[in-house]
Amino acid sequence: MAPPQRSDRTPQKVAAELAQTVDAAAGEKKSSIRPIELVMGRGQTFGTETTSLLHTRLRAVTLLLLVVYGLIFLWAMINRNGNGGIDFLNDMAVIEHVDLLRLVLVGGIVVYLFIKPQLSQTVLRSIEYTLxxxxxxxxxxxxxxIALNGALSGNTAEMVLAARTQMFGIFMLIIVHGLLIPHRWIGTARVVFTMALAPLITLGLxxxxxxxxxxxxxGLTSQQNVSTELLIVFIAALLATYGAAVLSAMRLEVHQAKKFGQYHLVKLIGSGGMGQVHLVEHDLLKRPCxxxxIRPEAAGNPTSLARFEREVQSTAALTHPNTIAIYDYGHCDDGTFYYIMEYLPGMSLDEMVEQYGPLPAGRVIYLLRQACNAVADAHAAGLIHRDLxxxxxxxSERGGMCDFIKVLDFGLVKLTNEPEASQITSDQVISGTPLYMSPEQAIGDPALDGRTDMYALGAVAYYMLTGRPPFEGATPVAVMMAHATKEVEPPTIHREDIPADLQAVVLKCLAKKPADRYSDLxxxxxxxxxxxxxGDWNANQAAQWWSEVSPQTGSSPNSPFGETVQMKQVAPEITN
Incomplete structure (x- = not known):
């Protein structure tokens, strides 16, 4: 597979495209990407969350009931035959049978819920109502x-005592359902108030x-006893219904707090210097993204937020297939800024080398050529990445093609055709990743051009071939000083089988002076x-390799200085 070719767009064309975003009537500048609008797509997603929670809660409830009924059964067995128990109950063999039946029912449901990890909400509700x-x-x-035996034996005192003790059972069921089973309040009310009718139903039968x-x-049918029992169970039902309403509202608030526009958070997949990356799903399209x-408190200042917004705007202006695609962006009421990009299965070069070791020379060339084309497209659009x-x-794998490079994170981009924007990260601040930072970037030279990205790609190639960056040090400053002053060791010192022509290309990229590097990408x-x-690596070999591994997603920097940093420029500049 030949690497995708660079775009022929010029800075003038990009400037013209950006000019189209100006609203002349209102006099306000707008992004070429319209911030997304909130949509009412919560129903299915909230229902899915409810299904998962219902499954978890039913497991917990049935385990709890299994323990409770097991203890009751043991208590009954220990206190049988007059050993401190209620003699009236000791004569009722039916109690033992019901206790065993309860244990079998609850135990069976516990087993079923644990051996069936995926159940629909309809099935789970059926289990709930059955239980x-x-x-x-x-x-x-x-x-x-109890009533029948008391009436036949004439032992009404024992009968009343046993009946009142039994009230604990229905009270517990009502409270457990209201507080542990996820429902809207009306659903909980239907269930618990039906259970609250149990004493009246018994007397009616x-x-x-x-x-x-x-x-x-x-003793059971007196007005005082009936009213007392009904008061107990209906208070329990009211408490359960209110508790369910409060918990349901809280769950909905949490669910809404996890939503960003039309997108719903699924899980955190990574974090870095400028924010977090989450796997999200579009509410309507069900497309993973x-x-x-970045939240305002994480940014610390408006400059970081401006940088973050510039990242999405500059990235979205690029159309090269090897550049990450941006779908949408938006702001939350609390000031959180976010953008949505394509979700990529695969792994970063960082992870690939860390997990599988240095790459063959042919594969390094295959991957690096794609990165060159993508970054060249950014340069043609007047953008310098500065954090490669x-x-x-x-x-990744895109469109059936494996080993497909995607260039990410334009957070430190410098717009060569917009000096004001570039000042956001260049004014008295050195920004970038020390392990892959060009000498001119390390000393804070404001006149950066595309050759600073070329140096970074050379450092990346060095890492891909040897498994280590060109320079290492105890501190970020030490690493940056090494980039600015020390000559890099040839990659063959660390790996002997690197072809001489490829090593020469890498070392030319890592030249201290930009003029000694290639003219452009x-x-x-x-x-x-x-x-x-x-020609030593091709699409078939890439597909074969990927079929043999199970890649993990995320970012795992090899050292603390693999992270992007910003440093105030307090030392004198180091000249070449």
Missing amino acids: FGALTLMWIYLRYE FAMRHADLVDKLD AMKL KPANLFV SALEQALNDCGAA
Whole structure:
């Protein structure tokens, strides 16, 4: 696969495109990318979150009930036959049978919920209603048996005591459902107020089947006892409903707090000097994307926010296929700025070399030529990247093509055709990544051009070939000083099989003086193409390699100085 060719756009053309963003009528400058609008797409996503939470909560509830009912069963067995228990209950074998049935029911649901990690909300709701419905029916049946045995034996005192003790069971079920099972308040109310009717349902059934024994239930059917029991269960139902309403509202607030416009946060996939990167999903398209964001408190000053917004604007102006694609951007009410870009499966060059070691010469050329074309397109648009490093060169699969380079993170970009914008990061500040910083960038030279990116690409090539950057040091300043003053060791000192022509190309990129490097990235790309190993790696080999690995996404800098830094320029400038 031949690397994609550079764009023929000129700085004048880009300036004309940017000029089109001016709103003459309002006199306000607007970005060429319109900030996204909020859309009501929360239903499906919030429902998906609810399904996942319902599954988790049902597991927790059934485990809790299994423990509780297990302890009750053990207590009943220990205190059976007059050993401190209620004699009235000891004579009821049906209690033991119901206890065992409850344990089997709850235990079976626990097993099912754990062996089935993916269940629809419909199935989970069915399990919920089956669980609480069956336990309520068992409670009604036990209370019915307690009333019947008390009426037949005439032991009303023991009957009333047992019935009041049993009220704890229905009270617990109501509270557990309201506080642990995710529902809107109306859904919770339907369930818990139905359960709260259990004492009345029991008395009604008893009156229908044993009308002649009702007068022997004075302790249970008295106005005081019935009203007390109803008060207890209906207070429990009210508390459960209110608790469910509060928790549901809080969940919705958290869900909304995790939303950025039409995009919903899925998980954090990386973080760096200027912010965090999250995997997000478009509410309507269901397309996975990557979102980079910076919060005002993280930025610390308006300059950083301006730099961040300039990054998305400058990147979005580029159309080269080897440059990361920008979809949207926006601001939140709290000042958080974010933009949405394509989500790339694969790994950075940083991760690739760290996990799999230095790359073959042919593969280095194959990847580097693509990066040259993408950065050359940026240069043609009047942009200098200034932060090229292995972590910002992502190796991915796009359109069926493996080993497809994507250039990321234009946060330190310098617009050569907009001096005011370049002052955002150049005024008395040295910005960049020390391990891959050009000498002129290290000493704070404001007159940077595209050859500073060429030096960085040479440093990246050095790292790809040897597994180490050209210079290392104990501090960022030491590394920057080395770039500015020391001669780089030839890559063959660290790896003997590097072709001589490729080493010469890399060392020419790493020349101290910009004038000693290639004239532009087109010349560098041609020099790479002329190397003898240029044909040693192709699309078929790339596809074979990727089929044998399981790449991880994210960024794993090799050293603390692999991160982008900003340093105040307090030392005298070092001349070449």
